[in-house]
Amino acid sequence: MFERFTTAARDTVTGAVAEARRAGAATVTEEHLLMALLAQGALDPLGVDRAAVAAGLARARRRGGMSRADEEALAGLGIDLARILSRVEETHGEGALAAATPRRRTLGGRHVPFAPGSKRVLEQSLRIAVGRGDRHIAAPHLLLALLSRPGTVSEVLADHGVTYAAAESGLAAA
Template sequence: MFERFTKDARAVVEGAFDYAREGRAGTVGAEHLLLALLDREGSRASFALSALGPAGCRDGVRRALRETERRAGLTRAEADALAGLGIDVGEVVARVEEAHGAGAMSGGADGDRAGVLRRSGRRPGFGRDAKGVLKSALRVAVARRERHLGDEHLLLALTVLPGTAGEALADSGVTFEGVTRVCPPGHSAGLPGR
């Protein structure tokens, strides 16, 4: 599958592995793909993010992902649903951080596996949501009748993914329709990153 990836899409995947290792995650998640995508410059996805998002869009998305990580990965919709049951996620986070330190809910989900991966030098594998992004990106590229999978296809896939990555993009004004508008199918010749 990766032979169909452009150099920019490959760089995003490599960057996602780096983010997963830095965060001591046992698997590469959609949020790691999004963070690596935000790092790209001079690519089709970078062009789309600049065209669609307000000034500081990338920083806003990063902040939203950090805040979600503090909530143990819960989306705002999930936090709102819990609030409907009388559970204040903000209060839970505050109490856990008071007892165990800032960011206590953001790590640990992978247990010791992350440490084992780090010590062994092995790469983390793709998590279910990251696999979903890659599959969706491939479907988007095929539907657009494009031979190669670029970082814009990864961005398109992330915009429709339920969860924190899609939520952070939508909050910054980056939607599937918007990305499709600024990166239409078959118009990659004049844009950077191929």
């Protein structure tokens, strides 16, 4: 499949691996793919504020990766996630839930595997390219694949006006 990736798409994938290494993460996640797209400027045609998106991702990590939909579902059961987060951070320090993700101390040049979700993004980018009649998978296909999956990444992007439809029309115009 990678033979169909454009140089920019390959740079995104290698950038995501670098992001995962820099963060000390055990796997390459969808968030790392988004951070690599941001670093490349792939979302610039959509008027996305890189710092604001990075801050939104940091807030989501602070919640332990729970989406607002998760938070609303818990609230429906009478569980106040913000209160629980506050209590956990009082006891264990700010970002205590974010630190619960598996990490490696040093990754050096070792292989960092892709998490199941990020693998699905890569597979979905191929489907999107084929569905659009494109011969190659480019960075915009990766963005559309990220947006097609529910979860924290698409939620943070939607907070900044980047939906699947907006990205599709904005990238087509660029």
